[in-house]
Amino acid sequence: MNKNQRNADYLIYVENQSPKSGWFVSLFRAFIMGGTICCFGQMISDVLKSFYPTMNLLTVGAWVNIVVISLTIFLTAFGVFDVLAKYGGAGTFIPISGFANSIASCAIEYKKEGLVFGVGAKMFYVAGPVLVNGVAYSMLVGIIYFVVSLF
């Protein structure tokens, strides 16, 4: 069997194996899950603001991120987050919880390969591209802004 034929057959096989829930249903689930996570974040921010009215908005935002990230990592460790992610799809990985989950799940997954090259290197398998791109864009924005503000 030649290579192209085999590849085409494999694609058909993948197509048959992948779950067939209607796209409208998964859109709805992503909407619900994403909205719920964001509302949870807003709730934390409201609670913080009621306890510390003088706290500035950036610090409140950072705290919301920290709480959501920590909760996600613990849920990932207990295996609960996988269930949520299967239900919510993009609704769970587009909020910051997806970033935290990708680091934590890769760290747990590759623990058997050792702490240095297993956990240390491969925990960034998904989060690495996000961090690399993010830092690069942020530097670019900063430099452009600095140069523009000189004139």
Next chain:
Amino acid sequence: MVSNLLMYLKVFFVGGVICSIAELILIKTKITPARILVLFLMIGAVLGGFNLWNYVVEWAGAGATLPIIGFGNSLAKGAIEGATSGGFFGALGGGLMATSAGISVSIGLSYLVCLFSSSKTKKF
């Protein structure tokens, strides 16, 4: 109380719509989740660079800051703030400075947690 409820509706709506757009890209094209994350981050950095995402954050709060677009936005905003207050040095480091707490917690806590937890997905 009513204004509070309205705020939560806005948060739910904006967060939900952003996630639905990502889900739609995921279903209709062959783009992988990691690429969608990078794409949304880039959109966030561009919107933050032009100070446009700020309006959405004011309107919808956590609905705009929690999705990865908000992460890109705070990276860009941090760099701009650094450039205004700390010159060239601030422009280079400002983005990471604004997001450092979140990144540190994700890395540090993941490292700690993985010491006490083992993979649960391999059940055959």
